[in-house]
Each structure stands twice: as structure tokens, then as C-alpha cells.
Amino acid sequence: MTTPTSPLAADLPQERRLVTAIPGPKSAELQARRVSAVSAGVGATLPIYIEAAGGGVLLDIDGNSLIDLGSGIAVTSVGNAAPKVVAAVQEQVAKFTHTCFMVTSYEGYVEVCEALNRLTPGDHEKRSALFNTGAEAVENAVKIARAYTKRDAVVVFEHGYHGRTNLTMAMTAKNMPYKNSFGPFAPEVYRVPLSYPFHDGRDGAKAAADAISRIDKEIGADNVAAIVIEPIAGEGGFIVPAEGFLPALVEYSNANGIVFVADEVQSGFCRTGAWFASEHEGIVPDIITTAKGIAGGLPLAGVTGRAEIMDSVHVGGLGGTYGGNPVACAAALGSIATMEELDLNAAAREIEAVMRPRLSTIADKTGVIGEIRGRGAMIAVEIVKPGTDEPDAALTAAVAKACHAQGVVVLTAGTYGNVLRFLPPLTIPAHLLDEALTVLEEQFLALTGH
Numbered sequence: 001m002t003t004p005t006s007p008l009a010a011d012l013p014q015e016r017r018l019v020t021a022i023p024g025p026k027s028a029e030l031q032a033r034r035v036s037a038v039s040a041g042v043g044a045t046l047p048i049y050i051e052a053a054g055g056g057v058l059l060d061i062d063g064n065s066l067i068d069l070g071s072g073i074a075v076t077s078v079g080n081a082a083p084k085v086v087a088a089v090q091e092q093v094a095k096f097t098h099t100c101f102m103v104t105s106y107e108g109y110v111e112v113c114e115a116l117n118r119l120t121p122g123d124h125e126k127r128s129a130l131f132n133t134g135a136e137a138v139e140n141a142v143k144i145a146r147a148y149t150k151r152d153a154v155v156v157f158e159h160g161y162h163g164r165t166n167l168t169m170a171m172t173a174k175n176m177p178y179k180n181s182f183g184p185f186a187p188e189v190y191r192v193p194l195s196y197p198f199h200d201g202r203d204g205a206k207a208a209a210d211a212i213s214r215i216d217k218e219i220g221a222d223n224v225a226a227i228v229i230e231p232i233a234g235e236g237g238f239i240v241p242a243e244g245f246l247p248a249l250v251e252y253s254n255a256n257g258i259v260f261v262a263d264e265v266q267s268g269f270c271r272t273g274a275w276f277a278s279e280h281e282g283i284v285p286d287i288i289t290t291a292k293g294i295a296g297g298l299p300l301a302g303v304t305g306r307a308e309i310m311d312s313v314h315v316g317g318l319g320g321t322y323g324g325n326p327v328a329c330a331a332a333l334g335s336i337a338t339m340e341e342l343d344l345n346a347a348a349r350e351i352e353a354v355m356r357p358r359l360s361t362i363a364d365k366t367g368v369i370g371e372i373r374g375r376g377a378m379i380a381v382e383i384v385k386p387g388t389d390e391p392d393a394a395l396t397a398a399v400a401k402a403c404h405a406q407g408v409v410v411l412t413a414g415t416y417g418n419v420l421r422f423l424p425p426l427t428i429p430a431h432l433l434d435e436a437l438t439v440l441e442e443q444f445l446a447l448t449g450h
């Protein structure tokens with residue numbers, strides 16, 4: 001479908017431009033091929049096919065240019081095909097593509113681990129290990145915590161999302177679409193209540209006391225290897241726990257020999273206006289898992305933790321054929337350099353400063369936004385029946401669909417399917433973010449009869 005004249009990311013006009021309906025005829029044709037070639041179990045938010053992407057736009061094969069407020073689910077934070085990522089990948093891929101780090105090693109892997117150890121919270125001695133996906137990182141964090149503590153139990157939270165492998169399905173809260181019909185699930189995973197201020201009204205201390213009481217009464221602190229939590233629940237709907245909730249859990253973990261794992265696969269790497277979302281609450285996790293935004297779109301994931309924990313595993317106990325692939329490591333180093341040079345933490349904070357007032361205006365005009373929440377460029381609105389906290393999943397889906405038809409890619413989330421989440425590339429040009437918010441407002445107004 002692509003032609004030799006397909007534009008490069010760097011040459012894409014930074015504009016929203018619709019030349020066909022969404023999807024256009026070429027995408028529709030490819031969609032038909034997909035149906036007969038690709039498992040129906042693999043879904044898609046929009047039935048369009050992309051031939052180039054960069055800055056703040058996705059160009060589809062019909063020539064439509066859409067504004068990207070999703071970043072491929074918080075992955076292309078540095079922008080799609082970011083120049084430093086492209087250059088680093090091109091250089092590495094022409095030298096060697098793979099050796100397996102566990103067979104013969106290379107510098108890029110070590111350099112990424114050094115960067116992770118430097119950038120993650122806490123100035124203690126750290127070690128890292130690299131994998132391919134977020135789910136793999138979370139699984140390995142659990143393996144490491146179990147080896148270190150010689151305990152079995154893993155504590156996770158309502159609304160949590162940790163992946164689609166067997167262990168991480170067990171750790172993930174939501175049944176559809178992640179778990180339904182895929183059991184039985186891994187044992188020794190216990191779910192306790194999250195702090196969800198909009199729905200539970202509890203302060204952080206009360207919410208933490210409730211969770212801790214459940215752990216003490218139903219599991220027993222001495223049996224717990226790890227508490228695993230997203231500092232901001234991603235797929236759960238960008239739920240920011242009440243202030244004090246995370247520090248209380250860290251304190252409890254420290255007092256009871258439990259490994260506290262922050263799953264920052266979605267919230268990490270400048271997304272929230274800090275290198276890691278843990279920083280907003282001043283917590284220092286024992287282990288932190290990373291993936292998504294780390295490598296500008298190439299598959300890479302990391303587990304970073306206290307040296308004594310990370311080094312407690314027997315030699316050969318951690319690894320995988322592709323983990324820390326040299327091309328993915330080059331991409332990560334290009335991404336991290338981009339984040340530092342362009343100060344993408346500041347860019348994420350600026351995106352929040354632009355978005356919040358615009359979303360407040362929509363909330364005031366329509367009455368259907370129960371809460372605007374999140375941090376930095378990880379912002380969401382929870383959509384409710386006016387004046388209540390009752391979820392309105394139908395309106396949420398309708399707004400998303402209407403935005404897609406107008407050439408703005410937005411994603412939904414939330415246990416109740418009533419959260420619209422925004423994850424723009426941190427490099428999105430200001431005029432595109434502004435235009436996307438105007439489109440969003442128009443769809444909200446139209447669909448609520450305003």
C-alpha cells in the first residue's frame with residue numbers, strides 16, 4: 001500500500017487534514033484483508049492504517065492526517081520516528097542486530113542500565129535488567145521479589161493493570177477484555193482496594209489503612225513478597241491515589257520486609273512531568289518497572305531496583321533471548337537523550353497547563369465530566385451522568401468515536417469504560433494540541449445537546 005513517495009516523519013505537515021471519511025477506501029480494503037489474515041482476538045481502536053507518523057500527527061494510507069493524542073498508548077513520548085531514535089537505530093542496525101546479551105554482551109545494554117539506575121528515584125546503589133515488554137518486566141519484578149524475600153504472596157490493587165501474560169493477567173483487575181475465558185490464573189495474587197478519591201471519598205491515610213488491614217488480616221505481612229502498584233493507574237482510568245496513600249504503603253513495606261514495586265510502565269519517562277510518577281509523592285520504590293515510553297517505539301522494558309534485591313537472584317535466573325536487544329537499546333539511548341535535551345518533563349507540564357483549563361470549560365458547559373485528573377501529559381476525564389458519580393460508558397464511547405471521525409485519536413480507559421484519556425506525544429506542536437481540544441469540545445457539546 002505504501003509508495004516510494006511515502007513521506008518521512010520529519011517531512012509531515014503538522015496539520016489535521018481529512019481527505020476521505022474515516023476509514024477511507026484504502027484502509028477499508030486493508031481492513032478486509034486483515035479480517036481474513038489476523039486473529040479476531042486482536043482489536044483496534046480505529047480501523048485505519050498508517051504509513052507515516054511524527055510530531056503530533058498520524059498519516060493514514062488514504063492521505064488523512066490525524067492529530068495523535070494517544071502516542072500508541074504512551075509509547076512515542078519523544079515523538080514518532082524521533083530524529084535521535086532514528087539515527088541511533090540506523091547506526092546500530094547496520095553494525096549488528098543481535099548477539100543475545102546472555103551469550104556475548106554489548107555496551108548499549110550496560111548504558112541503558114546505567115541510565116535507568118541514574119534516572120529512577122533514590123540515590124542508593126541500584127542494578128537493572130532488560131526485557132522486551134511491560135508484562136515481562138512485571139513478571140521479572142515478581143520473580144526477583146520472591147527470590148529475595150523467599151515469600152510467595154503478591155499484593156495488587158483494584159483497577160490495576162499489569163499485562164496479558166498468565167501471571168500479569170492474575171495481577172490485572174479488569175475481566176473484559178483482558179482475562180475473560182483465559183484462566184485459570186497464577187496463584188498467590190491478592191487484590192486489595194485502591195485509593196480512588198472521586199468514588200471513595202477517602203483521604204490517603206484512611207485508604208492506606210484499609211488496604212493494609214486487608215493485607216494483615218487476609219494474607220499476613222510475613223507472607224508477602226511484593227506490593228505491586230501503578231503510582232497512577234493507567235488502564236484503570238488515570239486514577240491518582242489520594243495524597244499519602246503511596247507513602248503509607250512504602251512505609252508498611254519497609255517495616256515488614258516487603259518489596260515495594262512501582263509499575264511505571266505507563267507513567268514513567270517524562271509522561272507525568274517528572275522522570276517517574278513516584279517522584280510526585282516523594283516515594284522511593286524498592287523496584288521500578290519500565291517499558292512503553294523508554295525507547296521511542298522499539299520493544300524494550302526494564303526492571304531497576306536496590307542492588308541487594310536485584311543481585312539476590314542466582315546467575316542465569318534472569319534473561320531471555322531478546323531482552324535488551326541492541327537496536328532497542330540504541331533507541332532507548334536516543335529517546336533518553338531527546339528527553340534530556342528537549343526537557344520533555346517541562347513539555348509534559350506545559351501540556352497539562354494547556355489541557356486542564358480547556359477540559360474545565362468542557363466540564364462547565366456540559367456537566368458530564370465528574371473529574372479531570374492525572375499529571376503532566378497523562379490526563380483524563382471521567383464521564384458521568386450529570387450531577388452523579390454514575391459512569392456513562394455510552395457517552396464516553398460516542399465522544400471517542402466522534403473525535404476519531406474528525407481526525408483526532410483519543411483513547412478510552414477505566415474499569416467502567418467511562419474515562420477518556422489523553423497521552424499526546426510530548427513533542428506535539430502547540431497549535432495541534434489546541435485544535436484537538438477544540439474538536440473535543442465540539443464533540444462533547446454536540447453529543448450532550450449543547
Ligand SMILES: *Cc1c(COP(=O)(O)O)cnc(C)c1O
Pocket residue numbers: 132133134135136138161162163164230234235263264265266267291292
Ligand atoms: C501497558 C502496561 C503493562 C504491560 O506492558 P506490555 O508492554 O503491553 O506488556 C504493564 N503495566 C502497566 C502499568 C502498563 O500500562
